[in-house]
Amino acid sequence: MASIDVCYSPELLHLYDLKGKAVVAVDILRATSTMVTAFAHGAKDIFPVMELEECRAFSGEGCLTAAERNGIKAEGFDLGNSPFSYMNGAVNGRSIAITTTNGTRAIRLSEAAEEVIVGAFLNLKTVAKHLKELALDVVVVCAGWKGQFNLEDTLFAGALVDYLQKDFAFENDATLASLHLYQAAKTDVFNFLRQSSHVRRLENLGIHEDVQFCLQHNLYEVLPVWRQDRLIDLKS
């Protein structure tokens, strides 16, 4: 039986051997939720990069550029990191280069894996189904906040374990704790997260709707995966 592990922060990745495994990279608020939404609204492919300058350089290649730091859209880029900015035909058929505070870093630091999948509550069931088909050992890599643990990514990890616990074994307590947290939260994830640091950070920035939107389960059948230098949607 394949196993599933949870890594609470990219800073802990050196403790995990990703070779031959499937990684699910997650940043619920908001990077991976936004990427899933972009593909659901027709984005062609997405280039997640670490640095602002790297992202800016893509504008010369007909790409839309998106950048966020500390929850705020960075100056001089076409888009920020709110899923709502990727709707209404804004990204249909377009390539997007994106850099965010944590999410794009979690994806790029997972490249050693056999398969890197972008996960969010919005595409939870689609990700779970793909993992069963792959039958590889899994590591859920939580983006966290600047190396710190965060609650929302951990709840997603718990939701995935909750879905897969009949098909995947788990040993480490990080996985067990995320499962228990999700089971405690699942009847009202929004209220469970109300006091969490990033929800308060976004609220202080006047960003309210994004939180509710990103906590919806199974809104899209989208499956972003890493291929060479970009993300593509395996379901398109």
Ligand code: MLT
């Ligand atoms: C991140 O990558 O840290 C987040 O997505 C930040 C945000 O946009 O809320």
